Amino acid sequence: MQSPNVDQAQMALPIMRITLGWLYFSAMLRRVWNVPAKMNPSSSLYVGGKLITFIPHSLFIGGILQYTLLHPTLLFDFLVIWTILEGVFGLFMMLGFMSRLSGLVIALLAWGIGLGAGWIGTTCLDEWQIAAVEGAAALVFAFAGSRWLSIDQLLIKKYPNGLRIGRWDIPLW
Amino acid sequence: MQKFVALLIIGLIIATGYTFVTYQYFFGGFTNLHNYSKTPAYVLNGSKVFTNGTVVLQIARVDGPDTYGGFIVLVQLISQNGSVVYQWNAEQLGSIPQSHIHNEYPLHPVKSDKFALIVPLGQNASVILQVPFKLQSGTYTLRAYDVNGQDSAYGISFSVTVQTQQ
Numbered sequence: 001m002q003s004p005n006v007d008q009a010q011m012a013l014p015i016m017r018i019t020l021g022w023l024y025f026s027a028m029l030r031r032v033w034n035v036p037a038k039m040n041p042s043s044s045l046y047v048g049g050k051l052i053t054f055i056p057h058s059l060f061i062g063g064i065l066q067y068t069l070l071h072p073t074l075l076f077d078f079l080v081i082w083t084i085l086e087g088v089f090g091l092f093m094m095l096g097f098m099s100r101l102s103g104l105v106i107a108l109l110a111w112g113i114g115l116g117a118g119w120i121g122t123t124c125l126d127e128w129q130i131a132a133v134e135g136a137a138a139l140v141f142a143f144a145g146s147r148w149l150s151i152d153q154l155l156i157k158k159y160p161n162g163l164r165i166g167r168w169d170i171p172l173w
Numbered sequence: 174m175q176k177f178v179a180l181l182i183i184g185l186i187i188a189t190g191y192t193f194v195t196y197q198y199f200f201g202g203f204t205n206l207h208n209y210s211k212t213p214a215y216v217l218n219g220s221k222v223f224t225n226g227t228v229v230l231q232i233a234r235v236d237g238p239d240t241y242g243g244f245i246v247l248v249q250l251i252s253q254n255g256s257v258v259y260q261w262n263a264e265q266l267g268s269i270p271q272s273h274i275h276n277e278y279p280l281h282p283v284k285s286d287k288f289a290l291i292v293p294l295g296q297n298a299s300v301i302l303q304v305p306f307k308l309q310s311g312t313y314t315l316r317a318y319d320v321n322g323q324d325s326a327y328g329i330s331f332s333v334t335v336q337t338q339q
Contacts, residue, residue, distance in 0.1 A: 049280035052295035053239035059198050069278045119199040122210045122238050128199055132192040139188050143181055
């Protein structure tokens with residue numbers, strides 16, 4: 001009987017990777033494909049208004065939220081960039097492409113939104129639970145990568161030290 | 174390898190720290206558990222009362238559900254001896270022209286909806302109301318009631334005491 005080793009632990013990771021990636025990729029889909037009005041500043045469905053609801057009990061980022069809400073162009077640009085990040089790195093996470101970088105980006109997205117929305121949740125501690133667990137889960141990938149059922153497993157065979165830029169090895173996978 | 178372990182431990186501290194610190198900050202989970210999303214609360218600080226009868230209701234919605242309400246259905250102007258000098262009922266509050274409402278943020282504005290004055294979460298607005306007679310100068314209390322019948326929540330009273338201005 002072999003004791004569990006790193007490879008077996010790696011084989012479990014896609015279970016989390018695909019769901020975690022989908023949570024972000026689908027956030028982009030809902031705004032771009034299901035209900036495009038969510039990204040239309042003149043629609044009542046515009047998601048920019050969500051930022052107002054974060055203000056009363058946000059942590060650290062209250063000033064940034066207020067400034068952004070008072071500058072609608074900035075707010076729209078912010079939403080576009082945020083949505084692209086969610087879509088791109090959510091997809092990368094599902095595919096297991098640059099899992100370590102994707103994990104880091106998703107952890108920052110999760111924890112960032114949690115500083116604003118974390119206090120909201122009428123039934124449970126909804127938003128806090130989402131931010132805390134997604135952030136921690138994503139950070140696991142920043143350290144572990146994902147070397148099974150992933151694009152990274154092909155990359156790591158060819159480039160075991162990550163992306164080489166000059167004399168630096170950047171561990172993107 | 175040692176560098177990896179060192180970074181891993183920093184990551185562990187950050188993730189755990191985030192979870193515990195935000196749990197305490199947002200919900201007081203280690204001391205007095207609370208959830209500010211449950212029921213609406215309003216702050217009226219900054220409201221003004223003028224002797225000509227004009228009242229500027231400065232209303233900020235600071236607690237409650239993010240997707241619905243809150244609905245103000247009664248605003249009272251109360252004199253120092255506790256008697257109601259004038260009050261605006263749901264019908265009046267539900268028909269305030271938008272030109273008399275100045276919202277701090279352009280999205281999710283405070284507005285009348287025929288049945289109440291709607292104050293979305295996070296918004297902060299000045300609402301101009303008019304008492305149809307002149308007011309004696311002095312100290313007044315302005316008090317607002319949510320449609321749930323409450324005039325306070327989470328220890329916040331939906332009222333403010335103000336001195337009249339000329």
